Amino acid sequence: MFLRQEDFAAVVRATPLISLDFIVENGQGEILLGQRLNRPAQGYWFVPGGRVCKDETLEVAFARLTQAELGVRLPLAAGTFYGVWQHFYDDNFSGEDFQLTTSCSAFVCAWRRAIYACLTRSMAVTAG
Incomplete structure (x- = not known):
């Protein structure tokens, strides 16, 4: 459901x-990151992912987001739960106030979109 x-x-x-965030690592140990085009955190490098919609199960959200972000529809079982993080931003998509996003992250194994870059783990930690 979209509002x-x-x-x-x-x-x-x-x-x-x-939101669900996907930590995607290739065979060389590089992590897939994409540069954000929209607020919040516009211009920063992030792992692929997106928000869970109202009344959407995690299984449905995982399949929808892997298709949208990675170009391949994967079942939730294709990922491994990694943890929960919180992100605080000083703006949001509308440029007003701020938002808190709590992210459940998973490992997944494939990608296709050209807007992403592969970075080593140490580069990924310092990218921003």
Whole structure:
């Protein structure tokens, strides 16, 4: 379920958002990162992923997001749960207030989109 932009802005102001982030590592130990085009954190390098929609199960969100972000639809079983992190931003998609995103991350194994770059683990830690 997708909300109208003004309704989504109200949700962002009042509630935390839940997202799935994918840590994708190739055979050379490089981590897949993409440079964010939109707010929040515009211009920063992040792992692929996205938000879980209202009434969407984690299984459905995982399949939808791997298709959208990596170009291949994967089942939740293709990933390994890695942990929970929180991100605080000083802006959001509308450029107002701030948001908190709590991310459940998973390992996945394939990608296709050309906007990504592969970095070594040490480079990935310092990329920003």
